[in-house]
Amino acid sequence: MDARAGEVSAVGAGVGTAAIAGVLMLAASADARACGEALPPPTDRIANARYEIVFAARPDPIATGKHFSLDIAVCPRDGAPAPTALRVDAVMPEHRHGMNYRPEVMARGAGIYRADGLMFHMPGRWDILFDLVTGSGTERLSATKRIE
Numbered sequence: 001m002d003a004r005a006g007e008v009s010a011v012g013a014g015v016g017t018a019a020i021a022g023v024l025m026l027a028a029s030a031d032a033r034a035c036g037e038a039l040p041p042p043t044d045r046i047a048n049a050r051y052e053i054v055f056a057a058r059p060d061p062i063a064t065g066k067h068f069s070l071d072i073a074v075c076p077r078d079g080a081p082a083p084t085a086l087r088v089d090a091v092m093p094e095h096r097h098g099m100n101y102r103p104e105v106m107a108r109g110a111g112i113y114r115a116d117g118l119m120f121h122m123p124g125r126w127d128i129l130f131d132l133v134t135g136s137g138t139e140r141l142s143a144t145k146r147i148e
């Protein structure tokens with residue numbers, strides 16, 4: 001009887017662990033969907049330990065020499081504070097220059113931003129820079145785009 005009771009509780013523990021693991025996986029995928037889910041695809045996603053950024057170019061694909069906008073979702077991770085502001089810029093690191101225009105960023109609430117007035121004036125590698133202003137400084141995430 002004792003051995004049997006032991007078996008039963010061992011099985012019970014196994015099921016419990018599997019159920020908890022399943023809940024954690026569901027929570028993780030729900031969070032991943034939640035960031036930027038308001039943005040129609042296609043979207044790009046970048047992240048560091050503290051922040052996840054999902055963004056979409058309008059229009060997509062980005063054309064050389066044409067103004068474009070970015071719809072951006074900023075999602076703090078692991079208890080990081082929501083940024084107080086977002087700055088957006090872009091550079092060509094291989095050519096050591098930036099854009100000829102300064103984009104304007106509007107906060108739309110709930111971690112959603114719109115950056116207007118970007119232009120990649122030549123083809124090649126561009127890095128889009130997202131500077132998150134937080135209480136403890138500025139945190140930069142960047143995303144590389146190759147423009148034909």
Ligand SMILES: [Cu+2]
Nearest residue numbers: 092095097122
């Ligand atoms: Cu260049």
